[in-house]
Amino acid sequence: MKAIRYHEVGGPEVLRLDEVPEPTPGPGEVRIRVEAAGVNFADTERRRGLYDATSPLPRILGSEAAGIVDGVGPGVDAKWVGRRVVALAPRSYAEFATTTEEELLELPEHVSFEEAAGLLVQGLTAWHLIHTSAQLQQGQRVLIHAAAGGVGLLAIQLAKQAGATVLGTVSSEEKAKLARESGADEVFVYGGTASVAEWVRTVTQGAGVEVVLDSVGASTWASSLESLAAFGHLVAYGSASGPPAAVEVETLYAKSLKVSAYWLRTPHPAALQRRAREALGSALAGGQLRVKLGLVVGLEEAAQAHQRLESRATVGKVVLRVP
Incomplete structure (x- = not known):
């Protein structure tokens, strides 16, 4: 072959x-x-x-x-x-x-x-980020970096279905359009004078977001932590720009933040993985997921x-x- x-x-x-x-x-x-x-x-x-x-x-x-x-x-x-x-x-x-x-x-x-x-690879990653790691709830706000990527576009759709408000970051207006078409409520396009964290504070009226999904790593890590609301949760699942800086626990205390990681190759409970796979398949077949x-x-x-x-x-x- x-x-x-x-x-x-x-x-x-x-x-x-x-x-x-x-x-x-x-x-x-x-x-x-x-x-x-x-x-x-x-x-x-x-x-x-x-x-x-x-x-x-x-x-x-x-x-x-x-x-x-x-x-x-x-x-x-x-x-x-x-x-x-x-x-x-x-x-x-x-x-x-x-x-x-x-x-x-x-x-x-x-x-x-x-x-x-x-x-499957990107869909299962997105599903577990939303439902297993972040356990995103209705009414919460989530910031998704690389929002026009394969995982990002699927995560936007799953987050909206969970009842969340979705903020995304992208590198071009073309990608911003795709993120909005997938359901993103607000999209940040790199290249302006404002930082991501400043933009998040503006669009959330100073509150920040409850969840950040970060696959970029080094170049976004500081802004991800800064964008979180009190008791917020940063989930890392990649390091496309390089490994992020080591987490200093002392910096997490002021807002009682949580930092975790997700990897699809971690052994998952069979029933959980079956539920995720079937949910994705059903949503794709029914047109609820694109x-x-x-x-x-x-x-x-x-x-x-x-x-x-x-x-x-x-x-x-x-x-x-x-x-």
């Missing part, structure tokens, strides 16, 4: 389209004929050797796949064969990928494989997808269409 691998860490140019053996599903696993694979910022960090750096090379990238089940391993009901699915699946930048039966989410015909490939496809290119153009993602030239979800 064809697959995208890297044989050494480096820039997007290290990604190669290789011929490799097709995988075989093991006990409790299925094999998916991949139609679309999601691209995530973590993939670029793996390629650069900043994340999962001990994994042996060459390595096939990818962590989510949408397609059709074409085989099952021992212990899996053959009813899955031929069904349209999306799943968290390692090594999904390929024509075939394997994953466990528990990861499968069946897709209705009207949901495209490209949309579905944008649902996946914004910012860039869809062929498998062989994975290097271009990485370059565009790293340069912040994309919005929403980046997807590889697999021939």
Whole structure:
């Protein structure tokens, strides 16, 4: 089969389209004929050797796949064969990928494989940020950095459905438009004279926000803490601009602030993960949740997808269409 691998860490140019053996599903696993694979910022960090750096090379990238089940391993009901699915699946930048039966989410015909490939990694992250980590409540205010990114646009929609007021930060007017279309109540565009924290104080009439979701890290950390209301909660889930400064507990006392982190790869209770997956699938199928496809290119153009993602030239979800 064809697959995208890297044989050494480096820039997007290290990604190669290789011929490799097709995988075989093991006990409790299925094999998916991949139609679309999601691209995530973590993939670029793996390629650069900043994340999962001990994994042996060459390595096939990818962590989510949408397609059709074409085989099952021992212990899996053959009813899955031929069904349209999306799943968290390692090594999904390929024509075939394997994953466990528990990861499968069946897709209705009207949901495209490209949309579905944008649902799980970023959707589960957004869902758990809103419901598991922040436990956002109706009437609260949340500040979402990188609001026009894949997680950001989904988090806006989920936060609005939870009854929150949503503030977002973006880097351009085009991205601001997308954030507003997804439901953001107020959007800050970098480039003006005001700081994020000053803007938050203005739009909240001095109150601040109860929750901040921060995937940017170093460049936003201070403003995130400053934007919080008393008893507010900052949830970190990435560091696109670099690791943030160490938290000094003494600085948290004045407003009794809470700082935490979220990582999708942390082992989740099975029932909680199933509830999140089913909630996302149902919302996507019913039209209550929309996946914004910012860039869809062929498998062989994975290097271009990485370059565009790293340069912040994309919005929403980046997807590889697999021939």
